[in-house]
Amino acid sequence: MATMTLYPDDERLPRGERIVFNLYLISAVALFVLMMLLGLVMRMAQGEWLSLGPDMFYKILSMHGAGMVGTMGMVTMAVMWFFLRKYVRLHLWAFLANYVLFLLGALCIIGAIFLGNYGALWTFLYPLPVHAMGLWTPNAAAVFMLGYLLIGVGALLFYLDAAAGIIKVHGNLGRALGVQWLFGGDIDPNHPKAVVASTMVIIANSLGILAGAVVLVMCLVNIYVPQMPLNALLAKNLIYWFGHMYINATIYMAVIAVYELLPRYTGKPYPISRPFVWSWSASCLFVIIVFPHHLLMDYAEPRWMSVMGQIVSYGAGFPVFLVTAYGALTNIYRSGMRWSMPSRLMILSMFGWAAGIVPAIIDGTISVNRVMHNTQWVPGHFHFYLLLGVLPMTLALMYHVVGSRRQAPPDSGADRIGLPVYLLGGLVFTLAFLDAGHLSVARRMATHLPEWIPTDHAGAIGAALIILGMLYFAIRISAGLLRAPADAGRTHAAG
Amino acid sequence: MNGAEKRRLVSALVIVVLASLPPVRRALQSSMTAQMLIDIPLLGACGWLLAMAVPDGLGRALARWDSGGISGLLLASFTGLLWMLPRALDAAVEVPWVALAKLASVPLLIGLPLGLSWPRMGFVVRGVFLAELVATCFRLGWLYLISPVRLCSNFLLDDQQRLGEWLLVIGAAIFLYLAGKLLWGSFGGRGRGEAPQGP
Numbered sequence: 001m002a003t004m005t006l007y008p009d010d011e012r013l014p015r016g017e018r019i020v021f022n023l024y025l026i027s028a029v030a031l032f033v034l035m036m037l038l039g040l041v042m043r044m045a046q047g048e049w050l051s052l053g054p055d056m057f058y059k060i061l062s063m064h065g066a067g068m069v070g071t072m073g074m075v076t077m078a079v080m081w082f083f084l085r086k087y088v089r090l091h092l093w094a095f096l097a098n099y100v101l102f103l104l105g106a107l108c109i110i111g112a113i114f115l116g117n118y119g120a121l122w123t124f125l126y127p128l129p130v131h132a133m134g135l136w137t138p139n140a141a142a143v144f145m146l147g148y149l150l151i152g153v154g155a156l157l158f159y160l161d162a163a164a165g166i167i168k169v170h171g172n173l174g175r176a177l178g179v180q181w182l183f184g185g186d187i188d189p190n191h192p193k194a195v196v197a198s199t200m201v202i203i204a205n206s207l208g209i210l211a212g213a214v215v216l217v218m219c220l221v222n223i224y225v226p227q228m229p230l231n232a233l234l235a236k237n238l239i240y241w242f243g244h245m246y247i248n249a250t251i252y253m254a255v256i257a258v259y260e261l262l263p264r265y266t267g268k269p270y271p272i273s274r275p276f277v278w279s280w281s282a283s284c285l286f287v288i289i290v291f292p293h294h295l296l297m298d299y300a301e302p303r304w305m306s307v308m309g310q311i312v313s314y315g316a317g318f319p320v321f322l323v324t325a326y327g328a329l330t331n332i333y334r335s336g337m338r339w340s341m342p343s344r345l346m347i348l349s350m351f352g353w354a355a356g357i358v359p360a361i362i363d364g365t366i367s368v369n370r371v372m373h374n375t376q377w378v379p380g381h382f383h384f385y386l387l388l389g390v391l392p393m394t395l396a397l398m399y400h401v402v403g404s405r406r407q408a409p410p411d412s413g414a415d416r417i418g419l420p421v422y423l424l425g426g427l428v429f430t431l432a433f434l435d436a437g438h439l440s441v442a443r444r445m446a447t448h449l450p451e452w453i454p455t456d457h458a459g460a461i462g463a464a465l466i467i468l469g470m471l472y473f474a475i476r477i478s479a480g481l482l483r484a485p486a487d488a489g490r491t492h493a494a495g
Numbered sequence: 496m497n498g499a500e501k502r503r504l505v506s507a508l509v510i511v512v513l514a515s516l517p518p519v520r521r522a523l524q525s526s527m528t529a530q531m532l533i534d535i536p537l538l539g540a541c542g543w544l545l546a547m548a549v550p551d552g553l554g555r556a557l558a559r560w561d562s563g564g565i566s567g568l569l570l571a572s573f574t575g576l577l578w579m580l581p582r583a584l585d586a587a588v589e590v591p592w593v594a595l596a597k598l599a600s601v602p603l604l605i606g607l608p609l610g611l612s613w614p615r616m617g618f619v620v621r622g623v624f625l626a627e628l629v630a631t632c633f634r635l636g637w638l639y640l641i642s643p644v645r646l647c648s649n650f651l652l653d654d655q656q657r658l659g660e661w662l663l664v665i666g667a668a669i670f671l672y673l674a675g676k677l678l679w680g681s682f683g684g685r686g687r688g689e690a691p692q693g694p
Binding site: 094153157160164167172174203210214217218227228230 | 617618619622623626627629630633634637638641643644670676677678680681682
C-alpha cells in the first residue's frame with residue numbers, strides 16, 4: 001500500500017539519482033514550453049495571424065508531434081521510475097541510458113526536420129516519407145526514423161530493467177499485475193499499485209516498441225531499396241500499434257503519481273481492490289488490441305479488426321479510468337484534503353482524463369469516425385487528455401518533489417494564479433479544436449478556409465494562455481529542483 | 496574435462512563432421528529454407544555444445560574478457576550478420592573455401608561465444624537479444640515475402656517466400672513462448688537477491 005507520510009524516507013534521492021531525475025524533469029518542462037510555442041505558431045498561422053509557408057508548417061507539425069509524444073513518454077517514465085524504485089530494484093544506468101538515447105534520438109529528429117526538411121509528420125506513414133516531392137531527401141527521412149529507433153531502444157532498456165526488478169520480487173509479470181486475484185483469493189493489501197500499473201505498461205509498451213522496431217527498419221529498407229514495396233496497410237497497422245501504445249502508455253505511467261500521492265494529501269488510505277486488479281488486467285489486454293480504431297477510415301482493413309477497434313475502444317480506457325476516478329473521488333470525499341499545488345493538479349488531471357476520453361470514445365464509433373476522423377475533433381481529444389490529464393499528473397509529482405525540499409507542499413500566490421491560467425488556456429484551446437471538429441474543420445491543414453478561422457483564433461488565444469502558465473511552471477519547477485536539499489538528512493526525503 | 500564435457504565435445508564434433516559430408520551438405524544446402532533454418536542453426540547448436548564442454552578454468556579465464564556476456568554477444572551478432580547476407584549464402588554453395596568458413600565460423604564464432612556468454616548475461620541483455628531476434632525474424636520474413644526478385648542466385652523465388660513464411664512463424668513462436676514465460680513462468684533467483692534468469 002502507498003505510504004501516508006508526505007515525504008517518506010524511501011523516496012529520498014541519492015545524489016546520482018537526483019541528478020538524473022532532475023535532468024529528466026527539467027528537460028521535459030523546457031521541451032514542453034518549446035513544443036507548445038511551435039503549437040501556438042501553427043494555430044496562429046492557420047488563423048492568418050502569422051505568415052508561414054506550408055513546407056515550414058509541416059516541418060513544425062512534425063516536430064511538435066514527435067517532440068510532444070517523445071517528451072510525454074520520457075517524463076512519464078520518470079514518474080514510473082520515481083515510485084517503482086521503492087518497491088523493486090532499478091538500475092540507474094538503465095534510467096540514464098534511456099535519457100541519453102532519448103536525447104540522441106531527439107537530435108536526430110531535430111536534424112532531420114530542421115536541417116533535412118523532413119515534414120511527413122510524427123506518424124511517418126508509409127509511403128509518405130519516401131515520396132517527398134523534392135522537399136526532403138531520403139536521408140532526412142532515414143535520420144528521422146533512426147531517431148525513433150534510438151528512443152525505442154532506450155525505452156526498451158528501461159522497461160527490461162523494470163521487468164527484471166519486478167520479476168525478482170514478484171516472480172513473474174502475471175503475479176505483479178495481480179491476475180492471481182482476479183477470481184478469488186485474499187488480495188495482498190501491500191501489493192503496490194505502482195507495480196500493477198508499471199507491469200501493465202511494460203507488457204503493452206514493449207509490444208508496441210517491438211512493432212515499431214519491425215516497421216521502422218522495414219521503412220528504412222524501403223527508403224534505400226525502393227524495389228521492396230511494403231504493404232501500406234500492414235505498415236500503417238504496425239505504426240499505429242507502436243504509436244498508439246506509446247502515447248497511451250503515458251497516462252498509465254503518469255497515473256502512478258495519483259495512486260501514490262493522493263492518499264498522502266487526503267490523509268486517507270487508498271488500498272488496492274479486486275475491481276482495481278480487474279480494471280488493470282482488462283486495460284492491459286484492451287490497450288494492446290485497440291489500435292485498429294485509428295484505421296476505421298481504411299476501407300481495406302479487415303472488417304473484424306474495425307469492429308474490434310470500435311468495441312475495444314469502449315472498453316480500453318474505461319475500466320482503469322472508472323476505478324481510478326471513483327477511487328480518487330471516494331478518497332477525497334470528507335477527507336479534509338490538504339489543498340496545495342500537487343493536490344490541485346491531481347484533481348485537474350482526473351477531470352482532464354475524464355473529459356478527454358469522451359471525445360475519443362465518440363470518435364472510436366465507426367459511424368461517427370467516418371465523419372469526424374479527419375477533422376480537428378481528434379486533436380481536440382488528445383490535446384484534452386494530454387494537456388489537462390497526463391501533464392497535470394506529472395506536474396503534480398514535480399511540485400511534490402519541489403515541496404519535499406522544504407517539507408511543505410508548494411502553494412504560493414503565483415502558483416494559485418498560474419494554475420487557473422493554465423486551466424483556462426487548456427479549456428479554450430481544446431474546446432476550440434473540438435468545436436472546429438464539430439464544424440468539420442479538416443485537421444493537418446496548413447491553410448484554412450475563412451469560415452474556419454474563428455476557431456483558429458480561439459485556439460491561438462488558448463495556446464498563448466497555456467504557454468504562459470506552463471512557462472511559469474517550468475521556471476518554478478526548474479528552480480525548485482535545482483535547489484540543493486537544505487540538509488541531506490531525514491527531513492528532505494525526496495530531495 | 497569430465498565425462499559429460501567429453502560427451503558434449505564428441506557430440507559437437509560428430510555433428511560437424513556429419514554435416515560436412517557431401518551428401519549431407521547437398522541436402523542441407525539444397526534450399527534457402529534448409530540452409531537458414533536447419534544448416535546454420537545446427538552448426539550453431541554444435542558451437543553451443545562446445546561451450547558446454549569448455550573446462551571451468553578456461554571458462555573463468557574467458558569470463559574476464561566477457562563482462563555481462565557482451566563480448567560474446569557482439570561476436571556472435573556480427574558473425575550472424577555476415578551469414579544473413581544472401582551473397583554469403585550463395586558463396587557457401589558455390590565456393591568451397593566459403594563453405595569451409597561457414598562450417599568453422601558458425602559453431603566457433605556464433606554458437607560457442609553465445610553458449611559461453613549466455614549464462615553471464617543479465618536479464619536486460621538477454622531481453623534485448625531476444626527482442627531483436629524476434630524482430631529480425633519478422634523483418635526478414637516480411638522482406639523475403641515481398642521481394643519481387645530472388646535474393647540468392649542459387650535458390651528460387653518460391654523457396655525464398657517459403658522461408659519468409661517460416662521466419663514469420665518462428666518469430667511468432669519465439670514471441671509467444673517469451674510472452675508466456677514472462678507472464679506466467681518461473682525464474683531462478685527470486686527471493687535470493689539474485690538477478691532473475693531469462694527470459
